[in-house]
Amino acid sequence: MIELRNVKKKFGNNEVLHDVSLKVNDGEVVVLLGPSGSGKTTFLRCINFLERADSGKLNFEGKEIDLKKARKKQILEIRRNSAFVFQNYGLFNNKTALQNVMEGLTAVQKKSKEEARKIALDTLDWVGLKDKADFFPSQLSGGQQQRVGIARAVALNPKVILFDEPTSALDPELVGETLAVIKKVAKKGITMIIVTHEMSFAQDVADKVVFMDGGVVVEEGSPDEVFYKPKEERTKKFLARILHQDMYYI
Amino acid sequence: MGSYFSSERFLERIGQILPYLVVNLKMVFWSMLFGTILAIGLAILRLKKIPVIEQILVVFISYMRGTPLLVQMCIAYYGIPIVFGNLFMSLFGINLNRLDSIIFVSIAFILNETAFLGEIFRSSILAVPVVQTEAGLTVGMTRLQTLFRIVLPQAIHVAIPHYGVDLIGVFHNTSIAFTLGVLEMMARAKTLGQASGHTIEGFVVVAIIYIIISLILKGLFCLLEKKLNTERR
Numbered sequence: 001m002i003e004l005r006n007v008k009k010k011f012g013n014n015e016v017l018h019d020v021s022l023k024v025n026d027g028e029v030v031v032l033l034g035p036s037g038s039g040k041t042t043f044l045r046c047i048n049f050l051e052r053a054d055s056g057k058l059n060f061e062g063k064e065i066d067l068k069k070a071r072k073k074q075i076l077e078i079r080r081n082s083a084f085v086f087q088n089y090g091l092f093n094n095k096t097a098l099q100n101v102m103e104g105l106t107a108v109q110k111k112s113k114e115e116a117r118k119i120a121l122d123t124l125d126w127v128g129l130k131d132k133a134d135f136f137p138s139q140l141s142g143g144q145q146q147r148v149g150i151a152r153a154v155a156l157n158p159k160v161i162l163f164d165e166p167t168s169a170l171d172p173e174l175v176g177e178t179l180a181v182i183k184k185v186a187k188k189g190i191t192m193i194i195v196t197h198e199m200s201f202a203q204d205v206a207d208k209v210v211f212m213d214g215g216v217v218v219e220e221g222s223p224d225e226v227f228y229k230p231k232e233e234r235t236k237k238f239l240a241r242i243l244h245q246d247m248y249y250i
Numbered sequence: 251m252g253s254y255f256s257s258e259r260f261l262e263r264i265g266q267i268l269p270y271l272v273v274n275l276k277m278v279f280w281s282m283l284f285g286t287i288l289a290i291g292l293a294i295l296r297l298k299k300i301p302v303i304e305q306i307l308v309v310f311i312s313y314m315r316g317t318p319l320l321v322q323m324c325i326a327y328y329g330i331p332i333v334f335g336n337l338f339m340s341l342f343g344i345n346l347n348r349l350d351s352i353i354f355v356s357i358a359f360i361l362n363e364t365a366f367l368g369e370i371f372r373s374s375i376l377a378v379p380v381v382q383t384e385a386g387l388t389v390g391m392t393r394l395q396t397l398f399r400i401v402l403p404q405a406i407h408v409a410i411p412h413y414g415v416d417l418i419g420v421f422h423n424t425s426i427a428f429t430l431g432v433l434e435m436m437a438r439a440k441t442l443g444q445a446s447g448h449t450i451e452g453f454v455v456v457a458i459i460y461i462i463i464s465l466i467l468k469g470l471f472c473l474l475e476k477k478l479n480t481e482r483r
Contacts (some may be wrong), residue, residue, distance in 0.1 A: 077390065079389075090381040092386070156390070
């Protein structure tokens, strides 16, 4: 279980997170929604300390950590039990797809090269990219790169995977293959927190939807509750705008 | 006109000047060796942005990059014995005034290179996208692991061409060491010219040697770059 309480974060005078709390049970898929600038990404980055929150508490598997005062060792432990999928893929440019997936297994988890190789190949096969194992990121399409990114995350066997707008940088035609892989991860029962703008995907995959705006959680609930029976005015407005936009593109 | 340039003298000069190439290459070797080591330290220190130290380094770099090398050499040559003369005399019994001028020239080169290479290394590290570091950290690597396994291998790619250009620049700059009495190719060409009254052949020989060695160095760096690029693809 992961629980975040009263997370606050300022960039200069700009208060990005204004007291955000979130509870995620094991195996749960939580989708964070909201207009840009609402603090979703910052919140996600605070969880594994890519961004240092100004205050707040994190309870990870029963261990309580102060987000502001966390020690190096605690941060490392969180990072070693979680994985992150970046908006712009974040693959290691100097390594092949296979090496990208192996890197954490050998350098961090200290697995033998053969074992790491086997796990990495299996995971790449699982995302449908076994034949691209020896390709460098620059030789892969955006969708393929992101699938390698997801394979890298899954191979580490983390307790939770954090997705930061995994399909926002992709061509529309490549979004489908990536979302399909994320759904596959969800079926595995791994806990996931996903920031996304893909509404139908969110409805499909989420156990819980959290709507954020202006650095606060406006509304949270099951996908049906939030999408079809939103209580808050801000949620309604946002959904109307987004759904309208979807219509427009169709 | 014929007496201004004779091919006989030209051929003779090659044999007289070429042995002194070793002196120039020696200066290049030592200044690049120590310059590189110090520059790595400088780049890391600057990236850490430690207050006070940061400002001192900025002033140092600005001085090294903002003043002519010849001026820096003169300051090293005349200044170091004045400032450290007594200290070295009492500690090691060395009279700095008696030391070969090549040592002071090399010190000037090393400090100059520290500044230039330091900035090359720093900017090369900064040229690696932040997400590479972040990705390393999220996989669970420590900062040091991320630096050595992910960031530096990519930064070297960026740095190699600049490093090559810089090295060739240093090689060219060794030609001004003769002004402080270092007996290298230029000094030899000049004294031979003065002794015989025929200056031009010597300097042409020096120019040709510089061109050939520069082309060889350039070729070596191109090969290195190519090798790194094929490794990547």
